Amino acid sequence: MNEKGFFVAVTSSDWDRLLEGLFTADGHENAAVLLCGVSDTESELRLLVRKVVHVPQHQYDIREPLRLKVSSRFYNEIITECLETGLIPIIIHSHPFDGEAWYSSADDFGESRLLPVLKALLPDAIPASLLVTRTAVTGRFHDGHEFRNLSGIRFVGEKFFVRRFDDLVSASASDVYDRQIRAFGDIGQQRIRDLKSAVIGTGGIGSMVAEQLARVGVEDLMLVDNDFIEKSNLSRVVGATKADVGRNKAEVISRHLSETCGTKTSVISDSAIKQEVLLRLRDRDVIFLCVDNDQTRSILNRFSHQYLIPTIDFGTRLDAREGTVTSAAGRVSIVGPDVTCLRCSHHISSERIRAESLSDPERAELVKEGYVMGIDEPAPAVISINTVVAGLGVTGALNMVVGLTGGPNFPGQIYDARTGSTFAITAVHESGCDVCDAVDGVKGLGDNQIVSAY
Numbered sequence: 001m002n003e004k005g006f007f008v009a010v011t012s013s014d015w016d017r018l019l020e021g022l023f024t025a026d027g028h029e030n031a032a033v034l035l036c037g038v039s040d041t042e043s044e045l046r047l048l049v050r051k052v053v054h055v056p057q058h059q060y061d062i063r064e065p066l067r068l069k070v071s072s073r074f075y076n077e078i079i080t081e082c083l084e085t086g087l088i089p090i091i092i093h094s095h096p097f098d099g100e101a102w103y104s105s106a107d108d109f110g111e112s113r114l115l116p117v118l119k120a121l122l123p124d125a126i127p128a129s130l131l132v133t134r135t136a137v138t139g140r141f142h143d144g145h146e147f148r149n150l151s152g153i154r155f156v157g158e159k160f161f162v163r164r165f166d167d168l169v170s171a172s173a174s175d176v177y178d179r180q181i182r183a184f185g186d187i188g189q190q191r192i193r194d195l196k197s198a199v200i201g202t203g204g205i206g207s208m209v210a211e212q213l214a215r216v217g218v219e220d221l222m223l224v225d226n227d228f229i230e231k232s233n234l235s236r237v238v239g240a241t242k243a244d245v246g247r248n249k250a251e252v253i254s255r256h257l258s259e260t261c262g263t264k265t266s267v268i269s270d271s272a273i274k275q276e277v278l279l280r281l282r283d284r285d286v287i288f289l290c291v292d293n294d295q296t297r298s299i300l301n302r303f304s305h306q307y308l309i310p311t312i313d314f315g316t317r318l319d320a321r322e323g324t325v326t327s328a329a330g331r332v333s334i335v336g337p338d339v340t341c342l343r344c345s346h347h348i349s350s351e352r353i354r355a356e357s358l359s360d361p362e363r364a365e366l367v368k369e370g371y372v373m374g375i376d377e378p379a380p381a382v383i384s385i386n387t388v389v390a391g392l393g394v395t396g397a398l399n400m401v402v403g404l405t406g407g408p409n410f411p412g413q414i415y416d417a418r419t420g421s422t423f424a425i426t427a428v429h430e431s432g433c434d435v436c437d438a439v440d441g442v443k444g445l446g447d448n449q450i451v452s453a454y
């Protein structure tokens with residue numbers, strides 16, 4: 001635990017509902033428990049909030065403005081649920097005033113007994129606690145000997161924000177970013193620099209997304225692609241040259257970003273839907289999904305909800321027959337809890353996923369029979385449309401992190417190149433969806449469930 005961060009990740013809507021129950025009109029303290037999945041990587045441990053459980057009024061032994069005691073019956077019920085589901089509890093209570101959040105001596109006394117008991121009854125868990133005032137929050141866990149601070153809270157949804165509990169201060173931003181700092185300040189630039197990003201698919205759109213992220217100052221950038229540069233890519237893949245034909249796309253883009261921006265990237269020259277690759281994505285803050293197949297979209301849609309990691313999904317469509325363009329459009333969707341489910345919003349097709357998962361002969365037979373059209377044909381693509389769509393997606397991500405546009409973030413946008421218009425699209429979440437439904441879905445399950453189809 002000394003060498004890696006320990007964060008709580010929660011959706012903005014869950015946090016709002018939590019605060020609504022913790023701060024009541026009577027001015028008394030209130031308590032709740034967050035039931036969490038876990039994401040345990042080499043660099044971070046994240047507790048992923050799946051469910052908020054407020055303490056019912058009849059389960060308080062004491063509830064006053066400056067004192068609180070929850071009945072053991074309530075915690076027994078929580079322990080039972082955790083044993084049945086594999087989830088981890090975070091206990092949380094309020095101090096009903098403005099100002100700094102700090103644990104009282106009474107809090108120390110109670111939690112020094114409660115947290116070790118929860119750990120003993122849930123040996124695979126690391127129970128933690130949070131304390132909130134009306135204007136602040138702090139958190140800690142008990143390592144068996146003493147209290148230790150959590151690293152912070154990660155809020156995800158239409159906005160992404162990390163509130164750190166430690167005193168870690170980033171270094172001053174470089175003069176290279178002077179014009180950006182004039183837009184969103186030093187703190188905004190630090191948030192961008194600290195953003196751990198991944199670009200999956202480094203072709204026509206992905207290469208542009210990677211370049212824009214590098215140029216705005218993202219320093220931790222992972223590139224994922226198992227494909228190779230072809231001659232037809234040279235008109236669209238930023239940084240690729242004739243000498244790169246036959247080389248891995250992600251490695252080519254990595255070299256390009258190193259030479260032009262000095263950006264150090266990590267490269268995964270493999271399929272993003274393999275379990276070992278998905279495991280390496282768990283420590284990301286934002287994922288940019290720049291692929292042209294629905295199978296990868298489907299798995300990353302699930303991954304985003306399961307690990308509470310916002311994913312920006314890109315798609316383009318250019319229909320042309322005999323030199324005449326009949327439609328030209330692009331789509332950007334912010335995927336994850338509180339935003340978009342690609343399945344419910346009908347941005348992925350079950351028939352295409354099935355066809356893409358078949359062997360080449362089986363897929364060819366489906367195409368021959370007319371069940372799937374054009375699945376093995378290279379889609380038309382033009383760099384100018386890719387550029388617009390890549391810019392929309394990166395702008396949406398920056399708006400999510402630093403409020404770049406000064407307005408609300410849309411869960412999705414459509415760009416119609418024929419009319420030159422861009423309009424927002426509404427996210428859809430259907431009841432009973434096994435991805436995004438609050439009960440039946442995978443929200444916050446983390447390592448409790450395997451993601452990959454492999």
